Amino acid sequence: MSPLPMQSFDDDFDGIATAPKTTTATAQAAAPAPVSTTPKAAAAPKAAVVEEEENNSTTTDDDENLSTDFDDEKVYARPGQLNQLRPEKGKAVRFAFIPKEWIAPQTAKSHWVETPDGQGKTTKRRYRCLTPLGKESEQAYCCERTGEDGKIEVVALVVHYTNADPITGKYEKDASGNFPPVQFEIGFVRLSGFNMRQIKKLPDEDSDPFKIDIVMTHADGRAFGYEFNRKAPVPRWTLDPQTAAAVKAAAQRFLDGKALRGKLGQRLNEVEWKALLSGKKPGSEATLGNVEEL
Numbered sequence: 601m602s603p604l605p606m607q608s609f610d611d612d613f614d615g616i617a618t619a620p621k622t623t624t625a626t627a628q629a630a631a632p633a634p635v636s637t638t639p640k641a642a643a644a645p646k647a648a649v650v651e652e653e654e655n656n657s658t659t660t661d662d663d664e665n666l667s668t669d670f671d672d673e674k675v676y677a678r679p680g681q682l683n684q685l686r687p688e689k690g691k692a693v694r695f696a697f698i699p700k701e702w703i704a705p706q707t708a709k710s711h712w713v714e715t716p717d718g719q720g721k722t723t724k725r726r727y728r729c730l731t732p733l734g735k736e737s738e739q740a741y742c743c744e745r746t747g748e749d750g751k752i753e754v755v756a757l758v759v760h761y762t763n764a765d766p767i768t769g770k771y772e773k774d775a776s777g778n779f780p781p782v783q784f785e786i787g788f789v790r791l792s793g794f795n796m797r798q799i800k801k802l803p804d805e806d807s808d809p810f811k812i813d814i815v816m817t818h819a820d821g822r823a824f825g826y827e828f829n830r831k832a833p834v835p836r837w838t839l840d841p842q843t844a845a846a847v848k849a850a851a852q853r854f855l856d857g858k859a860l861r862g863k864l865g866q867r868l869n870e871v872e873w874k875a876l877l878s879g880k881k882p883g884s885e886a887t888l889g890n891v892e893e894l
């Protein structure tokens with residue numbers, strides 16, 4: 601039970617718009633925030649190295665180079681982190697689905713439940729629905745008690761092109777007529793059934809959604825929701841063998857599906873669901889008053 605809250609931790613931030621993060625591109629996404637805290641972090645390792653070398657000249661284990669600097673990607677990278685692609689209003693993100701032979705998109709039903717965050721406020725979290733997928737299933741406790749069916753969601757690993765044009769999703773040739781090399785991070789998209797139908801229509805007849813580049817934008821004229829358009833008939837990351845190898849290497853740690861499945865919500869059994877919902881009126885959005893005491 602203890603590792604589970606960690607898996608859904610990211611989902612706490614679902615409502616907060618975050619700038620796309622990059623691991624391959626440095627400066628632009630690293631932005632001002634980390635800078636104020638970095639001087640200490642940067643200074644400490646250096647001092648430590650010097651001290652160790654002076655006091656321990658016979659050990660060979662302590663000659664590790666821990667030096668860093670403000671443009672050091674290591675300081676800003678968050679390995680193991682799977683960021684959700686969520687373009688801001690007026691902006692676009694470009695991506696391609698990771699080949700389904702590596703890992704298939706994952707689907708499950710979930711409920712959004714408001715729970716106290718322990719600091720006097722509430723936060724909405726995603727919990728997996730107990731009713732199995734499929735029309736014939738009888739409603740499980742969670743659906744009965746919340747008064748709504750679990751929502752079907754699909755999550756899929758993607759290659760997020762971090763240096764595509766942030767407005768159009770295009771790659772533009774530079775002054776010398778060359779396209780810039782692809783910079784990317786492995787991320788994920790969360791899709792509704794509606795989104796799935798939309799994306800299914802994008803490829804040509806002899807292709808499929810895994811073999812194209814897609815641009816995701818905010819839907820025009822709707823308060824929420826995203827729109828998906830085809831940007832290229834072949835994923836750009838596959839065109840250069842070096843980039844393709846880098847994508848494969850970066851995706852490796854996510855191919856067991858653990859992090860991805862975690863994005864579908866925390867798993868609870870019926871007893872845990874009952875505990876979670878004991879402070880909630882059926883069908884209401886009411887706050888859970890006493891979950892902390894359970």
Ligand SMILES: [Zn+2]
Nearest residue numbers: 729742743750
């Ligand atoms: Zn349910």
